[in-house]
Amino acid sequence: MKFDKNTKILIVGLGVIGGSYATALTREGYRVSCITKNPEDIRYAIARGMIERGTSEVDAALIGESELIIFALYPTAFTEWIRDYQHLFSPGALITDVTGVKCSVVKPVQDILRPDVEFISAHPMAGRERSGVEFSDPDVFRGANYIVTPTEKNTPEAIEICKELGRALGFARISELTPEAHDEMIAFVSQLTHVIAVTLMTANETPSLEKYTGDSFRDLTRIAKINDAMWSELFLSNKNALLAEIDRFTNELTRFRDMLACGDREGMRAAMRRSTERRSLFDKPEA
Amino acid sequence: MKFDKNTKILIVGLGVIGGSYATALTREGYRVSCITKNPEDIRYAIARGMIERGTSEVDAALIGESELIIFALYPTAFTEWIRDYQHLFSPGALITDVTGVKCSVVKPVQDILRPDVEFISAHPMAGRERSGVEFSDPDVFRGANYIVTPTEKNTPEAIEICKELGRALGFARISELTPEAHDEMIAFVSQLTHVIAVTLMTANETPSLEKYTGDSFRDLTRIAKINDAMWSELFLSNKNALLAEIDRFTNELTRFRDMLACGDREGMRAAMRRSTERRSLFDKPEA
Numbered sequence: 057m058k059f060d061k062n063t064k065i066l067i068v069g070l071g072v073i074g075g076s077y078a079t080a081l082t083r084e085g086y087r088v089s090c091i092t093k094n095p096e097d098i099r100y101a102i103a104r105g106m107i108e109r110g111t112s113e114v115d116a117a118l119i120g121e122s123e124l125i126i127f128a129l130y131p132t133a134f135t136e137w138i139r140d141y142q143h144l145f146s147p148g149a150l151i152t153d154v155t156g157v158k159c160s161v162v163k164p165v166q167d168i169l170r171p172d173v174e175f176i177s178a179h180p181m182a183g184r185e186r187s188g189v190e191f192s193d194p195d196v197f198r199g200a201n202y203i204v205t206p207t208e209k210n211t212p213e214a215i216e217i218c219k220e221l222g223r224a225l226g227f228a229r230i231s232e233l234t235p236e237a238h239d240e241m242i243a244f245v246s247q248l249t250h251v252i253a254v255t256l257m258t259a260n261e262t263p264s265l266e267k268y269t270g271d272s273f274r275d276l277t278r279i280a281k282i283n284d285a286m287w288s289e290l291f292l293s294n295k296n297a298l299l300a301e302i303d304r305f306t307n308e309l310t311r312f313r314d315m316l317a318c319g320d321r322e323g324m325r326a327a328m329r330r331s332t333e334r335r336s337l338f339d340k341p342e343a
Numbered sequence: 344m345k346f347d348k349n350t351k352i353l354i355v356g357l358g359v360i361g362g363s364y365a366t367a368l369t370r371e372g373y374r375v376s377c378i379t380k381n382p383e384d385i386r387y388a389i390a391r392g393m394i395e396r397g398t399s400e401v402d403a404a405l406i407g408e409s410e411l412i413i414f415a416l417y418p419t420a421f422t423e424w425i426r427d428y429q430h431l432f433s434p435g436a437l438i439t440d441v442t443g444v445k446c447s448v449v450k451p452v453q454d455i456l457r458p459d460v461e462f463i464s465a466h467p468m469a470g471r472e473r474s475g476v477e478f479s480d481p482d483v484f485r486g487a488n489y490i491v492t493p494t495e496k497n498t499p500e501a502i503e504i505c506k507e508l509g510r511a512l513g514f515a516r517i518s519e520l521t522p523e524a525h526d527e528m529i530a531f532v533s534q535l536t537h538v539i540a541v542t543l544m545t546a547n548e549t550p551s552l553e554k555y556t557g558d559s560f561r562d563l564t565r566i567a568k569i570n571d572a573m574w575s576e577l578f579l580s581n582k583n584a585l586l587a588e589i590d591r592f593t594n595e596l597t598r599f600r601d602m603l604a605c606g607d608r609e610g611m612r613a614a615m616r617r618s619t620e621r622r623s624l625f626d627k628p629e630a
Contacts, residue, residue, distance in 0.1 A: 109586060154535075203555060229554060245559075258617050260531050275562045280621075280622040281619045291603055292603070297598065303600075315586065324572040335565075338564065339561075
């Protein structure tokens with residue numbers, strides 16, 4: 057398979073990420089079709105020129121002619137789709153995804169997949185608080201990270217095509233991680249932060265707190281507006297890694313609490329200086 | 344005392360907040376003088392038209408002619424300044440401040456203050472991650488909260504002038520809280536969030552995490568770049584309230600952790616729906 061402007065690309069699942077992929081690729085001159093459950097989403101995307109064509113049916117002809125198929129579904133729905141419909145893929149098709157957890161998806165899918173089809177998994181680390189194609193926006197990929205998670209079953213050619221896809225979408229940094237390293241990383245930088253934001257929002261329900269809120273509280277809870285169906289599934293799909301990060305964070309929080317309790321000003325200042333220094337590593341590169 | 348364009352205003356402490364006050368008031372046509380330790384900060388502010396005049400000395404004549412004196416110092420430095428130099432105030436002068444904690448400041452200062460001078464305390468809930476007058480920016484007050492914390496020692500006239508000052512500075516919401524209610528609120532919406540951001544930054548020092556970071560982690564750790572001298576003092580000045588909020592947060596985090604550990608998907612989804620609903624209350628009003 058080659059990846060160029062003539063490649064027949066199919067996106068399965070036209071939500072906020074699938075829609076952002078569609079617009080980004082169409083804008084760059086690629087030819088994009090789509091399968092998604094809700095026919096209104098297809099009409100929406102065609103009316104706005106986001107896709108060339110689409111259907112809400114599992115259209116055997118469309119699937120059979122597609123060369124690069126991008127799954128933008130929740131983890132369980134993705135795995136079930138492969139199990140139920142993989143007989144429709146054409147030989148040599150390349151499959152990729154956008155799933156936010158990897159261990160519970162990559163090997164299970166690779167294990168059941170037809171040997172004449174290859175699945176190379178990737179995680180576009182960008183999103184919106186809202187769900188649905190009407191909130192899609194390809195500009196969220198600018199300056200963001202795109203992570204490819206190959207296994208020993210992947211070919212160098214498929215890994216390279218997957219990275220080209222990330223570049224075509226406009227991501228700033230393309231990198232590779234094993235599924236295991238990805239899931240440990242994501243448990244910390246993404247899942248733990250969502251758990252903290254939700255917890256901040258439910259820990260203290262004193263009325264009228266919103267009247268007195270500053271930017272720092274708003275920043276820490278922006279992601280507390282959360283798609284509960286998707287995130288509960290992502291958390292459960294990465295349970296052990298996330299539990300380990302929650303425990304590690306709780307231990308460090310308790311250490312800080314104890315410094316405060318016993319008036320250890322120098323200990324707190326050392327932690328703050330360390331956090332200040334370390335945080336500068338995380339500034340977003342200029343897009 | 345009256346508050347109008349002829350009021351002689353003195354700002355003590357020309358850091359990021361004192362500097363933002365100076366620019367905001369000067370821009371509105373008020374007459375602002377300044378006392379601060381570093382003579383370079385005075386030269387900087389005069390060169391940019393932020394203040395009419397200023398000195399790095401404790402200038403008895405300047406203090407004696409000032410009608411409204413705004414202290415933008417750390418809590419301990421503020422209390423010490425009052426103790427050492429309050430004999431220089433003119434009778435009838437009105438004192439206010441910008442301190443981020445109140446119980447440890449308001450009553451101690453009111454208790455030692457000359458009876459012919461009134462101290463009305465306020466907290467402008469806006470700031471920058473950086474410190475120093477060169478990072479001051481009066482636009483951080485737009486859309487933000489300004490809280491007046493009167494006690495039984497304050498007169499209605501002083502409370503009203505303090506609110507007028509907040510309006511002149513451009514704050515969107517002006518409200519009143521007791522020092523006790525203020526400190527409980529601030530322990531939750533501001534201090535706890537800074538503790539969490541610092542803890543996130545020091546809990547997991549795996550190398551190269553920054554390569555894989557998305558916007559959510561950046562949002563939760565923006566305030567992890569922190570002025571360690573000031574925040575350690577603010578935390579210690581509000582120790583009991585902050586300890587209570589850390590404990591409440593830790594308990595709620597443990598409750599979420601236990602739902603995840605035993606696979607309680609519906610419990611996690613209920614917490615997420617609650618946080619989503621509650622978070623919409625906290626959206627910033629349009630400026």
